[in-house]
Amino acid sequence: MRFILSTALLALVALSAYAQAPAKPSEMEAPASLQLKGYNSRDIETFVKAYSDTVKVYNSPGQLSYKGKDELRKRYSSMFAQTPDLHCELVNRIVSGNVVIDHERVQFSKDRPRKEAIAVYRIKNGEIYEVTFISPDKN
Template sequence: MKYLFTSLVMLACMALCFAEPENPAIESPSPEAIVDIQIEAYNQGDIDAFVATFARDVKTYAHPNTLQISGVEDLKKVYAGFFNANPELHAEVTGKIIQGNFVIYHEFVTGVAGGEDFFATAIYEVLDGKIQNIWFVQ
């Protein structure tokens, strides 16, 4: 009886070792996927979905280091106005480079009210599943 009890305890311990965890780690989307979600929200003019892709302390720069926007609240204010003023706004990704947590997109932007279509290069830095920094090259 003693051996039966010991065997059952050992089997129970082994079962726990090989069991799937109750809360498996959820793999976060890739940096490219995060930026793609941001581009889609931009094209839809969906300010809430757009802002959700950014870190709270996001910074945007005119390349190389001219600070344009600092913080998600500033970003939301600027882009909400931009989306409202340009309902036909659309960015098409025409080229891309992915290197680690950096996503570099060459974009063709159309639908700027009263303006001309233009090409831009955006260098996105994604950390912990959020866009932390963007450098715009024009």
């Protein structure tokens, strides 16, 4: 009886530790997680590694802002260099098929409030091939 109770207790402890362990990102989440890591460390090489060469970037649904990894690198290199306080907090993430939707709070400067943002990533072959940024309406 002691053996059964000890085994059950050990199983409960193991399950509890498993439940509290941080979840590994899914295959579809991996590029979104990689670009966020590069963004927060302002590491342009890590950041662009998550994107396809032909990525399309939209500032709101249906409005193409620019395309291509070279243009992405140019724009973000400049922003990373000019924004030492840059940090993105991931508030929530939804994964559905090949779409990853991130609700974010972005800090550009410590003396200004964070901005709410939504990023919708479309992923294929382990790369982000399209991203749409959506800003909430201002009141």
